[in-house]
Amino acid sequence: MIRFDRVVKRFGANVVLDELDFAVRPGERVTLIGPSGSGKTTILRLLMTLERVDGGTIHVGGECLTHVRRGERLVPADEKHLREVRKRIGMVFQQFNLFPNMRVLRNVTEAPVHVLGLPVQEARQRARELLEVVGLADKLDAYPAQLSGGQQQRVAIARALAMRPDVLLLDEITSALDPELAAEVLDVLRDVARTSDITMLCVTHAMKFARDVSHRVLMFDRGRILEDKPPQELFERPEHERTRRFLRSVLEET
Template sequence: MDGNPDAVPDAVPDAVPDAVRFERVTKRFGDNTVLDGLDLSVGRGERVTLIGPSGSGKTTILRLLMTLERVTEGVILVDGLPYSHTPSGSDGGKLVPASERELATRRRRVGMVFQQFNLFPHMNVLENVVEAPVHVLGESREAAEAHARDLLGLVGLDDKIDARPTRLSGGQQQRVAIARALAMRPEILLLDEVTSALDPELVAEVLDVLRDIARDTEITLLCVTHEMGFARDVSDRILMFDQGRIIESGAAAQLLDAPEHERTRSFLRSVR
């Protein structure tokens, strides 16, 4: 998109579009600029980890993709099509902010696992995973339960389907939250500091589940974490953020072992 932020991107014949593309995306909260003209592409099936100090804009990227926040300037594309915006007019030459209804439909393509588990305490584990596919996707309860059982097996909780969340450890609750996000069959999975609310001894069990998902599925993964060992294991690419901008990007081993930017080196020393 050249010069005009409202222009619809030209199609590239025979090209496979990125799973996610941020084009000159700015996000402000009042006078505070959290993202500053961000250009970011994530390929289909790619695993990208965002690192950097608190307040550098990492979680805001995930919240924009979940449509929990709206873009101030620029546009987000998913599979080459406007996601944050929608074409206006018969020629489709101008983009305007998408309506709430359009955003609700589009966000079904994206799943997110939050820092807090946010499980329904009055439902058992199976019901927590089944609820959204039945009521949001319109799946039959039988099909949703079959898929949920498979997912709970994937996260190692097939023996806990009848338990209430209050009877589970924090690590088990977070694994239920991961299964719940996957139950919506997302094309893109967002992970926002998913171990930060856990006791240290529970972190490993959740990270092991996520490593298995990264290894065994083709899902596109966008992750915010301070767990550098996990970032090394699952990431195709790591992006270092500071003050709303990407200051360094590279393959996991290259960026973690031989960062070029002093700010990256300083940050990595602080989290190791």
């Protein structure tokens, strides 16, 4: 479902991703861990086309995201192509990014109506179902400011799922929440993982969540993958000293 082929990303002289190769199968749940600045969030931003690659290619669902073919050459994709492929991808950010002037129901229906072209009634029915899934069926008419941080993040999850993406990206979605609110958001995502075949790519410091939902966990450092293993194996028998040091520091924080 996702394939990075020798992807390079630089910010000035700083090489954030260094000829990165990795793939995620359809329906697979993969978690990226590692220190700040190791390139994890950059991967998600490239998939959302918030950043452009400096080398290599990215494919989503068998279609090239970053480039299009012109005759015999691959050339950087234009905005129209990016928009089309991006419809297959949903993302939940650290900050909730809800529209403050819209009630919860409209926050969830706005993009399906205006981007996917769904009829309003169909979008509303889908939104109600998803808000029930995330435990907010009683908050349809609330404004974001009337919700707790955990509730706002659950609305953001429902909004991402309302676009019916093939891929769901999660970027440190509990980092702005206190532990109790973070737990309720992670419980919702556990339910989504259990009841859905959606492909999930997650950046998190919540190691228990990574262990519970992931098929694979990738340890990143300096733009490269140090380890790529099932969660139990990586957490209990890490190969690299760098991984062991990182896990000790994260577990001490939590």
